[in-house]
Structures are given as structure tokens and as C-alpha cells.
Amino acid sequence: MSDPDLGDLQAFAAVARARSFRGAAALGGVSASSLSEALRRLEARVGVRLLNRTTRSVTPTEAGERLLARLGPALDAVSSALDVVESYKHTASGTLRLNVPTAVSRIVLPPILAAFLLRHPGIRVEVTVEDTFIDVLAAGFDAGIRYEERVERDMVAVPIGPRIQRFATAASPAYVARRGRPGHPRDLLQHECIRHRFASGAMPSWEFERGAETLRVAVSGPLVATAVDLEVEAALQGVGVISLFEGFLSDAFADGRLVPLLEDWWPSFSGPFLYYPGNRHMPPALRAFLDHLKTETRHIAS
Known part of the structure; x- marks a missing residue:
């Protein structure tokens, strides 16, 4: 025998408790005919009559009473479990x-x-x-x-x-005093630059743009790192020129620890x-x- 459908079991419990197909249908917002069909399927599967039906009343048989006694708590537990899941739809948790x-x-x-x-x-x-x-x-x-x-x-x-961010180029005041300011991105070829290596191993050239002009500069320098904090600290100590997300450098710009360079050439991106x-x-x-x-x-x- 295959396991009864949960909906059919719920229909049986509703009718048995209400002692009426019409009453159970009104409480559950379904039709009495759908409940009657569910009971027919359930009784066919278990092979036992579960409800005595007359034109005036519906009462559980002995087998139906015993099933309802065991089934009621189980269906209540299922309902509580579904209420927990339902609450996730409405509660930010x-x-x-x-x-x-x-x-x-x-x-x-x-x-x-x-x-x-x-x-x-x-x-x-x-x-x-x-x-x-x-x-x-x-x-x-x-x-x-x-x-x-x-x-x-x-x-x-x-x-x-x-929605708009930029790459910023910068160096410490001490570095600028020692090496001077680059006037054009190509001048960085003559400067010590701090490069970033991505986890993939890639070290792309530095990219600059001004108006419709875009160019890439293959810089070099004394430090290559995968750690942004280390790169920023090296720039603060005057090791060389750095190019990173502007957000990584904004605090140092604000308090003067880093000097913006080539601002007209900073590329922006979404x-x-x-x-x-x-x-x-x-x-x-x-x-x-x-x-x-x-x-x-x-x-x-x-």
C-alpha cells in the first residue's frame, strides 16, 4: 500500500473534527466535493472505512477515531513546522x-x-x-x-x-621632494613605482585617460605586492609612486600624507x-x- 497523501489526511482530520463535510469545507475554504473525493481516495488506500456518512451526520468509525487520535498531533506538528518556514517570508532573519x-x-x-x-x-x-x-x-x-x-x-x-569610482596616482611629499612631479603619465617610466600583482598573477600596465585619449604605461619599481595595505604603507614611507582605487588613498590625501599626481589623467569606471x-x-x-x-x-x- 502506498503512503496516503498528506492533503487527504488533512481532509479526513478536518471532516472528522467538524463532523460535517460542509462545516469542514467552510472552515478550510475548499469545496465539500473536494473533501469527499479526498476521503474516498484515503479509504481506498487504507482499505478501511474511516467515516460513517448519513444525510444528517458524519461520524468517525472506530478505525477513524483511532486514526484521528494519532494523526491530530502529527498534523499539528506539520502545521507548526510550516508556520516556521512561512515566517521566513515575512521576517528579516x-x-x-x-x-x-x-x-x-x-x-x-x-x-x-x-x-x-x-x-x-x-x-x-x-x-x-x-x-x-x-x-x-x-x-x-x-x-x-x-x-x-x-x-x-x-x-x-x-x-x-x-556609481563612479576612479584610480588615483599618488606619492608621499618626501618622494615628490626627492624625485619631482611627473607632468605626463609617460614620465612615470623614469620613476620608482609600486606595483600590484593580482591573485591570478597578472600585473597590468597602469592605465590613464584624459578626454578621448587613453594610454597604458608599463611602469617598474622596487616593490611588487599582492597586499594593498603593504603597498600603501610603502608609498607613505616614500618608496615610490602608487596607483590604486581612490578610496584606498582618500584618508592619506585628506591629511597630506600623500600627494595626488596626474589628476587630469585619473581614469574613472562604473x-x-x-x-x-x-x-x-x-x-x-x-x-x-x-x-x-x-x-x-x-x-x-x-
């Missing part, structure tokens, strides 16, 4: 797992994430910082943050953070995007984060 690059974790995410967590104390966020591009879903993440050229085309992409699969059953924590980003976007726009 759970865990949000994000995969983000270093620049986003340092420049873009901190103020957004802090405000989000204070607003939603029932949500926990797990952030993994990774500069290589990965399949976020296969790796167990709810969403990723990357710049436009790295976002998978079959994903939904939502702007996050500033800000990052949060991307995720476009499905209907979105985790509540991700939905709450997307709603928060809409608020942030309106704030930036204003």
Missing part, C-alpha cells in the same frame, strides 16, 4: 552569504553593511573576500559583488555603492554590482539586503 573583492570590502561595503545590520538584528552576514571570479552559487553564496565586466550575464545585477540568480524563492536575508540597497541608492541619488 537568517544568514546572508556574500562573496566580494578586496576593494569592495574596504571601500564600498563597510558603511552599507553596518547600517543594514543595525537595521536588521535578526540577520547574520558572512562575507568572504576573494578577488578571483567564482561561481557564487556553486560555492554556496547567496550573492556576489563584482564590477560590471565580471558579472555573469545570466544573473540579476543591482548597483551597490558609488561602480560595483551585487548579482544573484533571478528566482522567485529568494532567501529572506537577501531580499532584506536588496530592499536596503534601494534605500541607499535613493540616498546617493539625492
